[in-house]
Amino acid sequence: MAAVAAAGVLAGTLLTGCGDGGDGAGTHDGGKDREQHKVQGAAAVRGAYDRTAGAGTARMTLKVTTAAEGRSVTVRGKGAIDLAEGDSVMTVTAEGQRIEQRVVDRALYQKLPGEGGGQQSGDKPWVKIDLKRAAAQGGTGGQGVGDPAQTVAYARGITEKDVTETGEEEVGGVRTTRYRVKVDVADLPRGETLREQVGPTLPMDVWLDEQGRIRRQQIDMTVKASESGGSASPRQVKVRTLTEYSDFGAEVEAEPPAAGEVTDVTDKVLKGRSAA
Template identity: 30%
Template structure:
């Protein structure tokens, strides 16, 4: 980074998450159906109600593998953060390996960040920022202005699904394919405040924070459901106001879900493995 910024007197969690967004925003200056009758039957339901229950269908599925990408555009520059891992929807626990893009000089010097997702919490390892290599940083997601829909660099797949609980308008656009699977394509808009009111106990506080922290509570989306009603792909667009600048950052978050029923092993860090000291980030 060409500019060097130092924070003092913050907790490890707050500073580490702020650093991730700052780097991006500043440093980057089963049923089977066939035929027309079946298609009409699948598309004839109320799209709003269908999407409001999409998170429940993931809960029924139990778990899946996930690939995510987050595109951020600010100051005429666009960067993308990618992640891959697994998620247990019933326990709302996930593990993702997050890949940061190259820095502005073109050097690929950023180690992958391991993120553990849990109700109300985000754990990060290899975050840097002066944190020892064997320590985790814990962040309270309900205390983040975006509810960790953006800040962690990879949207929690179940949180993305729960945003759809706030669907206010949606249109069924017909059949297509995602990764070789026949899916139904919907496009619409969700309201984060409505989503928070309908969300699970584990996700309610984070979505409530996002509803007040984003530039607007409205979230445009495209989502693709298979014939079991499970999300196969979801793309959501947020307007996020980073604390370091006045202009809103345009964010497009995409999650691809596959391998349903995949085994998920997530062990949250013990208290002694969590770094809680004050740090300075360069």
């Protein structure tokens, strides 16, 4: 699944005053206040990436729900992440299978489920995907679920007119302010390719704590697959990604597995993606 961006249409409501008589001045002031509020909110969201990365490390949970053609699959992850470097250690659970996952120096390692880790007796227990190569050869495979640190970077490509503060909520017992945002897809890595799959904007909700750090981020997307085989309509995949950060400063021990226990499947993955 090469899905990093988004879809759906978020309805943005712009409240405008229609003065009747002597209320014109008050309406004007209210409009200025609202505009100032949006500017402040946009600045808070744009700066959230640097403030979150500045915390160094954090514990994180991840929930990705994918739905297509009447079937839904949920993937859950739990672990710790180096927010500045992108290294992470996680346990990922999907459809009854538990997978140990590490991201180290832009390489994704996953320990296959089953006895001994391998799918067959004698197999090496770990597989590796080089995310740098995947990103360099096109598409969005280098910034997906396999590299959780990339998710916070979405907050950087926004404009003032597309930020709405929706209220205060508690996330993990921490008071936060929730913002609804539209990210300009063109500002993201490989934006033009992404735009063809998900449209011009990425709808996103972020919850910021009192220090301006991201505590929760939700992205709802509808990804349009490439048309093939003469299909009358392209396949669409709906994806909801929910990420939460806590315990900033937590220890992260992300080390690559021993070389003798790893099979590099980068070429196979890229070949499969190209065929798809």
